[in-house]
Amino acid sequence: MNALQKVLVADDDAINREVLAELLKPEYTVLLAKDGAQALERAARHVPDLILLDVLMPDMDGFEVLRRLRADPATAQIAVIFVSGLDRPEDEITGLKLGASDYIAKPFNATVVMARVAMHLQMVRQRRMLERLAHVDGLTELANRRRFDEVLALEYQRARRKGTPLSLALIDIDSFKQYNDHYGHPAGDRALRAVARAAAGCVRRPGDLAARYGGEELVLLLPDTDATQARHVCDKLREALSSLAIEHAASPVSPVLTASIGGATLLEGEDAATLFAAADAHLYRAKQAGRNRLAW
Ligand code: GH3
Ligand code: MG
Ligand code: MG
Ligand code: MG
Numbered sequence: 001m002n003a004l005q006k007v008l009v010a011d012d013d014a015i016n017r018e019v020l021a022e023l024l025k026p027e028y029t030v031l032l033a034k035d036g037a038q039a040l041e042r043a044a045r046h047v048p049d050l051i052l053l054d055v056l057m058p059d060m061d062g063f064e065v066l067r068r069l070r071a072d073p074a075t076a077q078i079a080v081i082f083v084s085g086l087d088r089p090e091d092e093i094t095g096l097k098l099g100a101s102d103y104i105a106k107p108f109n110a111t112v113v114m115a116r117v118a119m120h121l122q123m124v125r126q127r128r129m130l131e132r133l134a135h136v137d138g139l140t141e142l143a144n145r146r147r148f149d150e151v152l153a154l155e156y157q158r159a160r161r162k163g164t165p166l167s168l169a170l171i172d173i174d175s176f177k178q179y180n181d182h183y184g185h186p187a188g189d190r191a192l193r194a195v196a197r198a199a200a201g202c203v204r205r206p207g208d209l210a211a212r213y214g215g216e217e218l219v220l221l222l223p224d225t226d227a228t229q230a231r232h233v234c235d236k237l238r239e240a241l242s243s244l245a246i247e248h249a250a251s252p253v254s255p256v257l258t259a260s261i262g263g264a265t266l267l268e269g270e271d272a273a274t275l276f277a278a279a280d281a282h283l284y285r286a287k288q289a290g291r292n293r294l295a296w
Pocket of ligand 1: 184
């Protein structure tokens with residue numbers, strides 16, 4: 001059973017807030033705000049699934065609240081339905097153009113409000129499911145390559161802007177073809193999932209990303225992490241793999257499953273593709289040097 005979806009009701013009129021809250025409470029977690037500033041604060045703090053937003057409020061009108069929500073990446077995606085006494089078509093158009101999902105005129109019909117809220121929350125769930133399908137690898141549950149490419153582009157820009165280090169490590173399981181040949185493809189899938197979990201367990205900072213780049217290749221993206229720190233993360237991953245101790249009787253390298261890792265840290269004047277190519281070249285070197293090692 002899913003946790004209840006969260007709905008924020010922002011209205012300067014106490015009676016309106018109460019009526020809407022009573023209506024929604026049996027089905028949703030309800031949060032309240034009595035003015036625009038409080039709406040923004042609650043939205044940022046709780047990130048509700050939907051906001052029912054009044055337009056006319058004394059401090060900041062609902063249109064302005066929505067503009068500010070959209071301007072902040074943390075709240076930009078929240079669905080908003082205006083519930084307003086302003087019932088001219090131009091008001092409704094203004095609200096929809098700002099990115100509201102819907103516009104309900106006061107006085108409202110309770111059943112209609114509930115039906116529209118349910119419909120928009122359903123769309124929110126569907127959008128999240130699509131985002132998940134687009135960004136998460138089905139086998140390992142790590143970020144997929146599409147997501148990795150997006151995040152690499154963003155983190156590259158950020159590193160350049162802030163002058164912070166950015167490290168990247170490519171992980172390729174050793175002799176994985178032999179593993180599949182020896183133990184079968186389903187066992188190969190299980191081993192790959194275990195390695196993916198180990199990789200995810202080694203990245204701890206909020207901006208870190210572990211992704212499946214393709215096949216049996218994973219990648220770690222480590223923002224704000226210099227080469228020394230990043231090598232430490234890779235060493236931890238190698239230790240984690242060795243503690244997993246997944247038997248690999250067919251491996252020419254080791255009796256248990258191992259991986260080779262190639263890493264690189266962004267250099268002055270390099271672009272993101274060059275950083276990736278450097279890590280890939282180092283991975284190749286790790287393989288050539290006998291596998292089961294880190295090359296940086
Ligand atoms: P190396 O040590 O040089 O990396 O050898 P390797 O056998 O790992 O390299 P190669 O690239 O020749 O083979 C990769 C293997 O990984 C072949 C492919 O069947 C297997 N593989 C890729 N994706 C999956 C997957 O999703 N599940 C399973 N079970 N195997 C996969
Ligand atoms: Mg009002
Ligand atoms: Mg490979
Ligand atoms: Mg391999």
